[in-house]
Amino acid sequence: MDRLPEQTIARLPVYLRCLSQARSIGMRVINSLGIAQMAGTNAAQVRKDLSYLGELGTRGVGYDVGSLAEHISDVLGLETSRRVAIVGFGRLGRALVMYPGFDEHGFDFVAAFDADPARVRALPGGRSIDVRSIDNLETDLVKLRVEIVLLTTPAQVAQEMALRVAAGGVHAILNFAPVVLELPADVKVRPVDLASELQVLSFHLARMT
Amino acid sequence: MDRLPEQTIARLPVYLRCLSQARSIGMRVINSLGIAQMAGTNAAQVRKDLSYLGELGTRGVGYDVGSLAEHISDVLGLETSRRVAIVGFGRLGRALVMYPGFDEHGFDFVAAFDADPARVRALPGGRSIDVRSIDNLETDLVKLRVEIVLLTTPAQVAQEMALRVAAGGVHAILNFAPVVLELPADVKVRPVDLASELQVLSFHLARMT
DNA sequence: CTCTGTGAAAGGTTTCACAGCC
DNA sequence: GGCTGTGAAACCTTTCACAGAG
Numbered sequence: 001m002d003r004l005p006e007q008t009i010a011r012l013p014v015y016l017r018c019l020s021q022a023r024s025i026g027m028r029v030i031n032s033l034g035i036a037q038m039a040g041t042n043a044a045q046v047r048k049d050l051s052y053l054g055e056l057g058t059r060g061v062g063y064d065v066g067s068l069a070e071h072i073s074d075v076l077g078l079e080t081s082r083r084v085a086i087v088g089f090g091r092l093g094r095a096l097v098m099y100p101g102f103d104e105h106g107f108d109f110v111a112a113f114d115a116d117p118a119r120v121r122a123l124p125g126g127r128s129i130d131v132r133s134i135d136n137l138e139t140d141l142v143k144l145r146v147e148i149v150l151l152t153t154p155a156q157v158a159q160e161m162a163l164r165v166a167a168g169g170v171h172a173i174l175n176f177a178p179v180v181l182e183l184p185a186d187v188k189v190r191p192v193d194l195a196s197e198l199q200v201l202s203f204h205l206a207r208m209t
Numbered sequence: 210m211d212r213l214p215e216q217t218i219a220r221l222p223v224y225l226r227c228l229s230q231a232r233s234i235g236m237r238v239i240n241s242l243g244i245a246q247m248a249g250t251n252a253a254q255v256r257k258d259l260s261y262l263g264e265l266g267t268r269g270v271g272y273d274v275g276s277l278a279e280h281i282s283d284v285l286g287l288e289t290s291r292r293v294a295i296v297g298f299g300r301l302g303r304a305l306v307m308y309p310g311f312d313e314h315g316f317d318f319v320a321a322f323d324a325d326p327a328r329v330r331a332l333p334g335g336r337s338i339d340v341r342s343i344d345n346l347e348t349d350l351v352k353l354r355v356e357i358v359l360l361t362t363p364a365q366v367a368q369e370m371a372l373r374v375a376a377g378g379v380h381a382i383l384n385f386a387p388v389v390l391e392l393p394a395d396v397k398v399r400p401v402d403l404a405s406e407l408q409v410l411s412f413h414l415a416r417m418t
Numbered sequence: 419c420t421c422t423g424t425g426a427a428a429g430g431t432t433t434c435a436c437a438g439c440c
Numbered sequence: 441g442g443c444t445g446t447g448a449a450a451c452c453t454t455t456c457a458c459a460g461a462g
Contacts, residue, residue: 014389045432048446060441091303101403204397215453265422271422432451
């Protein structure tokens with residue numbers, strides 16, 4: 001299989017969600033227009049995106065909901081569940097552990113790291129997580145076979161922690177700290193920059209009058 | 210001024226942050242390469258982006274840190290602070306209110322809305338916010354002159370709430386619910402889709418081995 | 419000589435439109 | 441007839457490379 005365009009990759013999770021929805025209301029087959037409407041795009045886009053994964057549809061009919069979902073799941077590497085850790089267990093970190101969308105999708109929080117490991121207390125709702133000192137970050141990440149880190153530390157220490165996370169053998173970071181991380185090319189970073197998002201919205205408000 | 214490319218808009222907040230950093234370490238002047246290194250991009254990109262805002266640099270010298278920052282701030286509509294509300298005051302919503310990055314940048318949380326307004330209790334840290342019932346959402350949004358909404362409701366009700374938010378005169382929504390919102394064209398939505406982000410990271414892990 | 423501003427080239431993404439299969 | 445899969449066209453974004461200002 002050829003390499004997928006970056007933007008196609010970003011849309012696959014959306015399609016997957018649409019397919020679950022479709023399945024939950026009893027649809028067995030769906031066409032590109034149907035997916036497009038649920039996903040907020042257009043039919044040509046959906047067909048082009050899916051065509052990168054192979055010839056998955058049936059002409060004159062559409063796509064089989066179940067098998068398409070399974071195929072996308074495979075491409076996204078979701079067949080097996082992923083081991084996730086949080087680095088920086090402040091308010092945001094604690095909220096994210098509880099976020100229901102994650103373990104629904106097969107992401108397992110195996111630990112949280114903080115300079116103050118007493119932050120265990122603050123976890124309500126019956127869920128619990130192994131909170132560890134940041135001191136042994138690298139070795140603990142290796143021991144726990146962590147694959148993905150959510151980085152929610154203060155900005156000042158984010159770059160330093162990111163390097164330690166990479167040293168712990170982690171190749172995927174979801175970065176909530178408002179800093180551009182510099183890391184080896186074999187570590188994939190996705191920034192989630194909330195203040196920037198608000199500023200972009202502010203821009204659009206300004207050009208609306 | 211011509212219209213800015215969407216991607217340029219998304220980078221302006223990053224440049225702004227870099228300029229604050231530069232100023233905080235005493236730099237008065239910075240060149241495109243300097244900005245690029247802080248922002249994780251390249252000098253040509255920076256010059257092209259900034260050129261859309263006008264001729265702000267001095268050839269042979271670079272950009273004045275203070276006046277460039279001010280100019281970008283103006284373009285982003287940050288001269289005046291923006292009134293923000295949260296709809297859906299669960300764990301994520303509460304974490305976001307406390308997120309320090311927001312009011313640092315002139316975003317004022319004026320209210321939070323929830324089906325259960327008893328959720329006032331759960332706000333620690335000396336900060337307080339006006340928590341209101343969702344019943345009068347539209348009229349309250351109008352009264353409070355809310356400009357931006359952070360939508361952190363459960364997925365099932367997100368579309369419905371988004372329509373009511375739009376009816377409340379709000380033209381900008383930061384959507385944390387894992388649903389594609391359908392709204393009038395004069396409402397700008399930025400999705401923050403955390404589960405999808407993790408799935409994209411999972412994809413990259415799968416193609417690394 | 420240095421560094422910006424910018425046309426032009428290269429590269430990537432979306433949309434079109436239709437051939438081909440069911 | 442209906443819908444997918446896909447080259448080609450249109451569009452958008454990034455990178456190049458250099459003229460020109462200081």
